[in-house]
Amino acid sequence: MGTVNAARTAKAPQQERSRATRRGLLEAAVACLADHGWAGSTVAVVAERAGVSRGAAQHHFPTREDLFTAAVEHVAEERSQALRDLFPAGTGVATDRRAVVAAVVDLYTGPLFRAALHLWVAASYEDQLRARVTELEARVGRESHRTAVDLLGVDESVPGVRETVQGLLDMARGLGLATLLSDDTVRRERVVDQWAELLDEALD
Amino acid sequence: MGTVNAARTAKAPQQERSRATRRGLLEAAVACLADHGWAGSTVAVVAERAGVSRGAAQHHFPTREDLFTAAVEHVAEERSQALRDLFPAGTGVATDRRAVVAAVVDLYTGPLFRAALHLWVAASYEDQLRARVTELEARVGRESHRTAVDLLGVDESVPGVRETVQGLLDMARGLGLATLLSDDTVRRERVVDQWAELLDEALD
Numbered sequence: 001m002g003t004v005n006a007a008r009t010a011k012a013p014q015q016e017r018s019r020a021t022r023r024g025l026l027e028a029a030v031a032c033l034a035d036h037g038w039a040g041s042t043v044a045v046v047a048e049r050a051g052v053s054r055g056a057a058q059h060h061f062p063t064r065e066d067l068f069t070a071a072v073e074h075v076a077e078e079r080s081q082a083l084r085d086l087f088p089a090g091t092g093v094a095t096d097r098r099a100v101v102a103a104v105v106d107l108y109t110g111p112l113f114r115a116a117l118h119l120w121v122a123a124s125y126e127d128q129l130r131a132r133v134t135e136l137e138a139r140v141g142r143e144s145h146r147t148a149v150d151l152l153g154v155d156e157s158v159p160g161v162r163e164t165v166q167g168l169l170d171m172a173r174g175l176g177l178a179t180l181l182s183d184d185t186v187r188r189e190r191v192v193d194q195w196a197e198l199l200d201e202a203l204d
Numbered sequence: 205m206g207t208v209n210a211a212r213t214a215k216a217p218q219q220e221r222s223r224a225t226r227r228g229l230l231e232a233a234v235a236c237l238a239d240h241g242w243a244g245s246t247v248a249v250v251a252e253r254a255g256v257s258r259g260a261a262q263h264h265f266p267t268r269e270d271l272f273t274a275a276v277e278h279v280a281e282e283r284s285q286a287l288r289d290l291f292p293a294g295t296g297v298a299t300d301r302r303a304v305v306a307a308v309v310d311l312y313t314g315p316l317f318r319a320a321l322h323l324w325v326a327a328s329y330e331d332q333l334r335a336r337v338t339e340l341e342a343r344v345g346r347e348s349h350r351t352a353v354d355l356l357g358v359d360e361s362v363p364g365v366r367e368t369v370q371g372l373l374d375m376a377r378g379l380g381l382a383t384l385l386s387d388d389t390v391r392r393e394r395v396v397d398q399w400a401e402l403l404d405e406a407l408d
Contacts, residue, residue: 164402194368197364
């Protein structure tokens with residue numbers, strides 16, 4: 001028993017290092033994809049960015065597709081959780097539904113959105129990406145939808161509510177696309193203000 | 205005078221052939237971009253697709269950037285005009301505002317949208333594309349906005365109307381993105397129906 005426990009104790013920091021390496025690779029992969037697109041994103045480039053050997057990177061993620069789909073999923077989960085944390089249970093409705101709309105729209109901005117966009121676009125013409133990214137997109141999309149419904153405090157059994165929320169997420173994606181090449185902040189804020197008002201009325 | 209007229213007559217079919225070649229190249233370029241993305245789209249590939257020599261293609265479009273930005277602009281103009289033709293002057297409002305919403309949303313689908321998306325995404329990390337595509341996007345965006353305002357028969361001096369229409373176009377872009385990897389027709393139609401209703405109420 002003493003020997004087993006000692007082995008366990010020795011193993012714990014190693015597992016922690018491995019998790020930290022994995023996490024570093026996922027974050028570097030999203031940043032790399034956001035900056036350089038799919039064509040400029042390889043396991044080697046990400047390993048260098050994360051300060052990890054190429055062998056170690058390939059131990060965690062055997063293929064380029066493994067690394068980048070896992071990276072987008074990891075960061076999407078983190079951002080979705082951060083959004084939920086902004087509005088602790090139930091307060092979304094009570095406090096400010098328009099603030100929820102603005103925060104949901106903000107999910108579709110920044111490096112995560114750019115990274116996801118590069119991955120989707122590459123998947124449209126690269127066969128080895130297509131099935132995986134389609135499945136990933138569906139999973140992340142369902143989670144974003146559920147988060148939006150929960151935070152808005154709406155009832156999807158009411159006719160039209162589901163489609164109203166879906167349209168909001170589609171609008172958010174479109175707004176994300178509009179920020180790709182130039183700073184669209186001023187226009188974006190006006191659109192979000194106006195639609196938060198329209199949605200607030202529609203969802204009552 | 206006789207000689208000049210003869211020269212003119214001889215020149216007319218040549219100009220017509222040149223226009224047809226140019227047009228064929230533009231259409232092949234959009235199809236190529238939609239199918240293969242920016243990485244797989246070169247002047248040589250497009251020339252072959254259009255059945256034109258590479259030299260002839262380069263005579264019309266000296267650089268890859270010239271060809272593909274001109275192609276997206278040409279097809280965007282054609283589709284915008286086709287949309288206007290669907291609703292001859294003034295009938296948009298009188299007949300069915302929801303049909304206008306659906307038709308405007310349809311601008312952001314199919315090969316043109318895919319081609320434009322590939323170009324935008326490539327422009328986000330390719331310096332020689334960025335300025336040109338940013339400018340092109342702004343121009344095409346203004347034209348789509350003007351078309352939507354005209355066909356919906358709305359008054360942009362009324363507070364909120366401008367942002368309501370912009371949000372519609374953002375949603376349309378987001379819906380276009382959702383159709384990139386899988387057939388999203390059923391969900392899409394429901395969202396468009398619901399949002400057309402919200403817009404119809406908001407714009408009254």
